[in-house]
Amino acid sequence: MHELSIAQALVEQVEAAAAKEHALRVVRVVITVGALSGVEPEALSSLFPLVAEGTVAAGADLAIERVAARVKCRACGREAQTDAAFIGCAACGSKDVELSAGRELNIKSIELEIDGK
């Protein structure tokens, strides 16, 4: 499963960000996963704790915000959500569209526990 490579990349990014803030540990990680990102959110949330074990991100809560596929229509100019398998303009039915959302695979934010003193 390539979600493993993605979980590893995620933990590496979180570790780097936590180190920059001199954090004691990571409490929560919020990520955005687009409908066309090629990533299965459930697989990622199962793998994350395994990969995070032994790191500063161990025990962190992983919150996943799903982003729907959206397109901007070149024919009628409107922007709307679209079905990932039937990409097209919901308003006029044109297939001449540009993807405006749906491929995201981002770390939105992390919540860190910093020195209690």
Added chain:
Amino acid sequence: MCKDCGCGLDPNVHSHDGHVHSHEHSQGQNHTHPHEHPHEHPHGQVAPAAGETRTVELQLKILSRNDEQAERNRAWLKEHGVVAVNLISSPGSGKTYLLERTLEGLRGKVSCAVITGDQRTDNDARRLQGKGAPVRQIETINSCHLDAEQVGRLLPEVAGEGVKLLFIENVGNLVCPSAFDLGESFKIALLSTTEGEDKPVKYPTLFSSAPVAVLTKMDLVPHLDWNAAACRANLRQVRPGVFIFELSAKTGLGMEAWLDYLSKLTE
């Protein structure tokens, strides 16, 4: 913690994604319980924060490391005047065979090179040797896709010296490669006639990312119940405006148009 699904040590029934398995808990009791998962969260113990907490906005791509390397690859290719195409398809669709005939067809006309990836063996690299193009094999061992770092390491040795067209033959896989930018100019999706007509709608993430599709093994059509119009319609549904080639590397059908297109890419 269960190494199969990452669930915690809580012996109560909890949710996962519809699968059932048994595992030992720390107390040594084996039991089986069902899992369904209504929403995502890990089952490790989340300890309350003892000290002060701070939320940091990152807005970073998870695969930024791969993407950054892909951009470096892209810059290198541009600097050296190389067009790179990332060939993606299921295993057995005919990528290597098409490349064999393509290298032969372009020999002496367009300076080509190939990077080919598989989990194991250098079988593909061996088949592609002796056709006038430098070839390198990447053995991914466990990985199901090529990544930018693997490709980046090989670029100077395989695509330097006046190479104009680099073929990157990805690991046969219709799912994962689409998530990993390699720095290519664009992706080309291959689909063989023996795979039916509906792969594009079954694997939209991949087919929607390829502006060019090649239908291979067209010589087998008389032996199949394959519907060309339906296949083209499915490709266009997920990628409006997709440029479709229909060919048989074996008989040569449609190869002239394909080779001509590749030559024009490098002019």
